[in-house]
Amino acid sequence: MLIFRMFGVANFLYHYLKQELVQMxxxxxxxxxxxxxxxxxxxxxxxxxxxxxxxETKQ
Structure with missing residues (x-):
């Protein structure tokens, strides 16, 4: 059960940070x-x- 909670938190953080980076x-x-x-x-x-x-040149 603890493993599922850990993956749930990691998944949440991944998607949260990904969304924050997109909106920067x-x-x-x-x-x-x-x-x-x-x-x-x-x-x-x-x-x-x-x-x-x-x-060297403006073009």
């Missing part, structure tokens, strides 16, 4: 291409301080 906000989905201080161009997500990538 991911933040802004906007991207901005801005001049990089080191030359070239940087791609930044909206609200971010760090660049997600750097490129």
């Amino acid at each position: 906000p991911r933040g802004p989905k906007t991207h901005h291409v801005v001049p990089s201080p080191n030359g070239g161009w940087a791609v930044k997500r909206g609200g971010s301080n760090r660049a997600s990538s750097h490129h």
Whole structure:
């Protein structure tokens, strides 16, 4: 009987955490291409301080 209770709790936690992860906000989905201080161009997500990538050309 204890084993069934353990699996029931584990199953409940798995589904609860899975549901929480699905509903987590991911933040802004906007991207901005801005001049990089080191030359070239940087791609930044909206609200971010760090660049997600750097490129030599703007395209």
